[in-house]
Amino acid sequence: MSLTKPSLAQTVLKQFWFKLKSLAGMISSLIMLQLIGLLFALGASSNFYTGSDGVFDLQISYYSADLVVVFTMLWGFISAITMKTKAYREDDFVFVTNRLSSNLSNIAYLLAASVIGGVTAILSGYLLKVVIYLLFESTPIIHTGLTDSLVELLSGMLAASLFIFMFAGAGYLVGTLVQLHKAFTYITPVAVIGFILLSDRISDGHLLAEVGEFYFNEASLWLLSVKTLVTAGLLLAGSIGISQRLEVKT
């Protein structure tokens, strides 16, 4: 019998480092999804303007790496779900651990992955500009969309990371529900879509639009951080609460 009593923090840290090395598949899928997003982003969206006197016909092609960010958020959601699948859960039994430390190490991994995803997603905007300028665009580029300062860039990366983490939290909850009972694989999406449709009928507003405005219209970094972290915290706390009720090797 071991005389040492590892602390929760030490156990979580060990599991976190192990997962960081072993979950290479998620990093490869991040790279793939971001490259696919960049490919889609090469197609510009266009706005047409015509002068009231018919004197000019102005066509402006807009480029943005928004798709890469969206794909990365999707990746966070998917990765969190896959972390709760059997193949990944088995790793926890390499260590002497409990569900709490397992969940905490998963959350720590998701946080690290979110930061990596957020930073690379924002940086991909620069790669997009270089590719378009050098290989594709022949019309004059009148606005590069660059940030005015490093602080703005870092704030954007932080905001992107927080969004990804929030989506990862949602994915983690979905994965935990499916772990609880396989029927949730089908119940969850049906319940979400049904709830959205029902709330649209009851209220005047559109739920998805209002939720989107709540998060994506927030101009204060501080408030945005609070909103996303509280949301992610609630989702992850719910996951931890549900998983505590599971059997040892479920």
Add this chain to the structure above:
Amino acid sequence: MMPLSLLLIIGLLVFAAVLFTPKKRQNNSYVKTVQWAFGIYIAVLLLSVPVVYLLPEGSGLSADVENAPSEFPSLLKLADNGDIEHTGHVYQQETWEVQVENQEVQLTMSEVNGSHARLPIYVEHVSNQQDMIEAAYYQTPFIVEGFDMSNRLGSLDIGFGNESGRLNIYPPGQTRIDLSMFKQEFPIAQLTGERGMENVYTNSDQLLYLKVPEDMALNYHDHIEVYYHNENQ
């Protein structure tokens, strides 16, 4: 129903992605390959940052109009106030002097792209002008995202036939301008406030100002927009 179809598409994408995400492998060589690939990807991303700052912005265009006003005065209002030749002088593009023998002149305007051009004409009858029409074409700048594109717009021309008694106006043709812009990614844009593309351009105002002899009559078709000085005064 748009959000529902969007939700369904996203749901299908997620389901497919979960199904086809590579299962975890313990293969050491795979882990090393991924580490290399990630390292190269990060290096490419970081290298692209300084390269972007070296790219010229707006190459081939005239320099930024720094401190340019976002709004320009209405040329029609300036003409009404009798101020077009003073305040509006900076917007004057071209002038003509046409010798006219007729007391009646027919105004005609060419079509642009098969439809009637909407070029306002402001007429002032002056007493100190005999047998001559003075014409001046005014145009305010056409600014797109801080770049002055006025030199890309077409120019106006006029011609007079003494035999036919016609003053022909040839408005500028429609100019096609193609440009590209990069938008900030939405996590940055929502914090910096650089949101949608509002006020991308400042519309260019145009006016043809005619000074005609006091007793000269102008005839024109209804589709030509003509204003007279002191008409309502």
